[in-house]
Amino acid sequence: MPKTVLIVDDSKLARIVAAKTVSALQPEWARVEAPNAAEALKILGTTTIDVALIDFNMPGRDGLELAGDIRASFPQMPIALITANVQDEVVARARALNAGFVSKPVTREGLAGFLAGAALALGVHGS
Amino acid sequence: MTEGAAALDDLERDALTELVNIGVSRAAAALRKMIGEPVLLSVPAIEILDRQAAASLIGEREADQLVAVHQNFSGAFSGRAMLIFPQASSLDLVRAVAGSALSADELADFEEEALAETGNVILNRCIGTMANMLHRSLALSLPEILRGDGTLLFGFDSPAGDDGLVLFLYINFFVSNKNIRGYIAMLLDLQSLAALRLLVADFIASVFAGDALEPAGPPADVHG
Numbered sequence: 001m002p003k004t005v006l007i008v009d010d011s012k013l014a015r016i017v018a019a020k021t022v023s024a025l026q027p028e029w030a031r032v033e034a035p036n037a038a039e040a041l042k043i044l045g046t047t048t049i050d051v052a053l054i055d056f057n058m059p060g061r062d063g064l065e066l067a068g069d070i071r072a073s074f075p076q077m078p079i080a081l082i083t084a085n086v087q088d089e090v091v092a093r094a095r096a097l098n099a100g101f102v103s104k105p106v107t108r109e110g111l112a113g114f115l116a117g118a119a120l121a122l123g124v125h126g127s
Numbered sequence: 128m129t130e131g132a133a134a135l136d137d138l139e140r141d142a143l144t145e146l147v148n149i150g151v152s153r154a155a156a157a158l159r160k161m162i163g164e165p166v167l168l169s170v171p172a173i174e175i176l177d178r179q180a181a182a183s184l185i186g187e188r189e190a191d192q193l194v195a196v197h198q199n200f201s202g203a204f205s206g207r208a209m210l211i212f213p214q215a216s217s218l219d220l221v222r223a224v225a226g227s228a229l230s231a232d233e234l235a236d237f238e239e240e241a242l243a244e245t246g247n248v249i250l251n252r253c254i255g256t257m258a259n260m261l262h263r264s265l266a267l268s269l270p271e272i273l274r275g276d277g278t279l280l281f282g283f284d285s286p287a288g289d290d291g292l293v294l295f296l297y298i299n300f301f302v303s304n305k306n307i308r309g310y311i312a313m314l315l316d317l318q319s320l321a322a323l324r325l326l327v328a329d330f331i332a333s334v335f336a337g338d339a340l341e342p343a344g345p346p347a348d349v350h351g
Contacts, residue, residue, distance in 0.1 A: 010170070011141050011142075011144060011145040011148070012137075012138065012141050013138065013141050013142045013145055013331060013334055014145050016334055016335070017334055020334070020337055024337070056152075057148055057152060057168055057170055058170065059170050083152055084148070084149040084150075084152035084153045084156075084256070085152035085153075085155055085156055085168070086152075086153075086156045087155065087156050087159040087165055087166065088159070088165075089159075089165040090165075104149050104152070105149060105260065
């Protein structure tokens with residue numbers, strides 16, 4: 001069954017890159033975009049989301065805070081933090097939330113591992 | 128505040144902000160390695176304004192004397208990259224980089240060198256990342272240290288007959304455990320902005336074409 005990926009990034013261009021990468025790897029999955037944490041939470045309240053890709057450095061609540069909020073309501077959802085900020089603390093906080101870590105700029109190679117894991121966790125087999 | 132060819136449209140501004148964000152995020156990771164403490168970043172700000180306004184933007188928030196490590200970059204576009212601290216943070220930064228092994232005298236002797244080296248690592252990481260993403264190489268001058276207020280830091284080679292407008296990009300950083308804070312800033316004159324704008328347009332086009340998703344190499348498999 002097709003899954004829906006939520007892409008949260010304050011940069012429209014970064015959302016386009018992430019969406020195109022998801023669509024290259026999982027062409028059947030739907031993609032929903034949000035420019036900030038508040039919009040993302042609104043979408044999560046009204047739409048069934050299966051996977052979340054979240055930028056770290058955003059105005060308002062940052063990506064780790066948003067990931068924490070999502071994790072509290074969706075203990076099983078595959079979540080990845082997307083950032084070029086590879087500081088140990090950022091990686092450790094993502095791990096503590098059981099979230100993946102994907103380097104910016106997002107490439108197919110960089111996202112493939114996380115999405116494959118997410119597909120497995122969601123019981124989807126490779127297309 | 129400026130009209131005409133140099134003004135950036137929304138998507139160009141978005142792309143440039145994202146390039147700066149990625150560059151500065153990598154620079155912060157490098158700084159974190161040097162000082163062993165987490166480095167927090169603000170979101171980047173991009174403004175087109177005159178040098179005096181750029182100086183005021185930083186200056187009016189800072190009562191203290193400022194210390195800046197600056198390097199000029201040149202190539203497809205040119206400008207100046209700066210790592211700026213309030214004076215008090217500058218010594219704390221040197222202490223954090225050098226460790227506690229140094230005496231106060233040694234620390235004072237070492238300050239300039241440590242600042243220059245730290246600035247060099249941070250600014251190279253930031254500018255290098257942006258240049259790579261735009262597929263251009265930029266040459267960086269050796270780091271130099273300036274001390275003074277905002278006007279002194281931003282008043283470099285003001286060309287006569289120019290309206291003095293610059294593209295000013297900056298981001299705040301904080302090291303809460305060490306009480307260190309400062310700015311990473313870039314200044315480009317408007318002539319360079321026009322060149323940068325073309326590169327950003329190419330970058331945006333490559334994103335839409337999907338090229339930006341892959342490093343150089345053969346196209347990936349098309350099957351899903």
